[in-house]
Amino acid sequence: MTDKTTEDRAWGGVAFLLAQVGAYAASAFAERVSEVGLTPPQAGLLRLVAMRPGQAQRAYAAYLRMPPSRFVSMVDALEERGIVERRRAASDRRANELHLTDAGNALMRQLAAVGRAHEDAMCAALDPEERRSLRAWLVRIAADRGLTPGAHPGYRRRPGDDD
Amino acid sequence: MTDKTTEDRAWGGVAFLLAQVGAYAASAFAERVSEVGLTPPQAGLLRLVAMRPGQAQRAYAAYLRMPPSRFVSMVDALEERGIVERRRAASDRRANELHLTDAGNALMRQLAAVGRAHEDAMCAALDPEERRSLRAWLVRIAADRGLTPGAHPGYRRRPGDDD
DNA sequence: TATTGTTATACTCTATAACTATA
DNA sequence: TATAGTTATAGAGTATAACAATA
Numbered sequence: 491m492t493d494k495t496t497e498d499r500a501w502g503g504v505a506f507l508l509a510q511v512g513a514y515a516a517s518a519f520a521e522r523v524s525e526v527g528l529t530p531p532q533a534g535l536l537r538l539v540a541m542r543p544g545q546a547q548r549a550y551a552a553y554l555r556m557p558p559s560r561f562v563s564m565v566d567a568l569e570e571r572g573i574v575e576r577r578r579a580a581s582d583r584r585a586n587e588l589h590l591t592d593a594g595n596a597l598m599r600q601l602a603a604v605g606r607a608h609e610d611a612m613c614a615a616l617d618p619e620e621r622r623s624l625r626a627w628l629v630r631i632a633a634d635r636g637l638t639p640g641a642h643p644g645y646r647r648r649p650g651d652d653d
Numbered sequence: 654m655t656d657k658t659t660e661d662r663a664w665g666g667v668a669f670l671l672a673q674v675g676a677y678a679a680s681a682f683a684e685r686v687s688e689v690g691l692t693p694p695q696a697g698l699l700r701l702v703a704m705r706p707g708q709a710q711r712a713y714a715a716y717l718r719m720p721p722s723r724f725v726s727m728v729d730a731l732e733e734r735g736i737v738e739r740r741r742a743a744s745d746r747r748a749n750e751l752h753l754t755d756a757g758n759a760l761m762r763q764l765a766a767v768g769r770a771h772e773d774a775m776c777a778a779l780d781p782e783e784r785r786s787l788r789a790w791l792v793r794i795a796a797d798r799g800l801t802p803g804a805h806p807g808y809r810r811r812p813g814d815d816d
Numbered sequence: 817t818a819t820t821g822t823t824a825t826a827c828t829c830t831a832t833a834a835c836t837a838t839a
Numbered sequence: 840t841a842t843a844g845t846t847a848t849a850g851a852g853t854a855t856a857a858c859a860a861t862a
Contacts, residue, residue: 498792500802500803501791501792501795501802501803502802502803503768503772503788504772504775504776504784504787504788504791505678505682505768505771505772505775505776506678506682506803506805507788507791507792507795508671508674508675508678508775508791509675509676509678509679509682509805510675510795510800510804510805511671511675511791511794511795511798511800512671512672512673512674512675512676512678512679513672513675513676513679513805514795514798514800515668515669515671515672515675516672516675516676518798519668519669519672546820546821547820547821548819548820548821557853557854557855558820558821558822559822559823559824559853559854559855559856560852560853560854561821562821562822562823563822582819582820582861582862583820583860583861583862584819584820584821584860584861584862585819585820585821585861586820586821605666605668605669608668609666609667609668611668612667612668612671612794612798613667613668613794614797615790615793615794615796615797616790616793616794620790621667623786624667624787624790625666625667625670627778627779627783627787628664628667628670628671628674629661629664629670630778630779631674631775631776631778631779632664632670632673632674632677633778634777634778635674635677635681635775637673637674637677639663639664639665640663640664640665640669641673642669642672642673642676709843709844710843710844711842711843711844720830720831720832721843721844721845722830722831722832722833722845722846722847723829723830723831724844725844725845725846726845726846742843745838745839745842745843746837746838746839746843747836747837747838747839747842747843747844748838748842748843748844749843749844
């Protein structure tokens, strides 16, 4: 079943390769962040709160396209570990604004290191110039397909909404 | 929360973009093949049986890295619809060899058309030369990371096995 | 009456492992 | 005793939708 001289054609087209390599990238990243005690969605939220602190939960949840039920338990876990903090909004006492604690900021730095290592591993087969071009094309495709910067859609999104 | 002039940096690195665009590619493909009444794994199996007919189930399952339990119900569904056929192997009567029926071959042609449409949509933002380069780099990355040609790992694979 | 956050429930998907028939 | 295929079961993860507090 495994030819040593696998035909190039067997790899399939760009779309299939994107799905395959993308799934691998997600899986490998999950493994790496688990060593810092985080799941990929948690890491995504951390990054988001670090970039734009003090927003209401629903804003983050909407941006990450995550249902509220899932989002709440995620914040619960991070708050129990003292990474993230909920603060009642003064203007609207229903809303919870999210902030990173000092521990959260420290974790963010670890997370950044993990991200760099992952990035380098994924791009190991490419030289710096190829790496830049690849990134530019991926951004172009993502924008063309109407994806949200920094938001991992996962598989839960209904395709066809904009396709 | 949504800047009109989103900073390029907000898209993240190559690894994140691969995961994001890859998830989208998988999701959009799932939507397309569902119009032909198939799930993505079913489409993958169909392609595999078309390429190498007459192998035992366990060979396909192993190649697709799919647990037997999941594989059996998948074949059940395809056989009930008369797309795929199980034949007892003469040499080893425990084994089931898989073959496409005429209907299966016809469906394969539809599937090929669906695949081409999907491929074109995913690459709409790229010119032909960029498209070729992108494919070559993705193949290089996939090979470098030890991925199997034509096999979609999904998220079920234990990362770290070869990372 | 609508909205923010929360909780409860029900459902889908998956792998694990027991089982059968051949070898 | 080991292996191909099958079936049963239990667990994780998810979304849907009911709920409480505030607007």
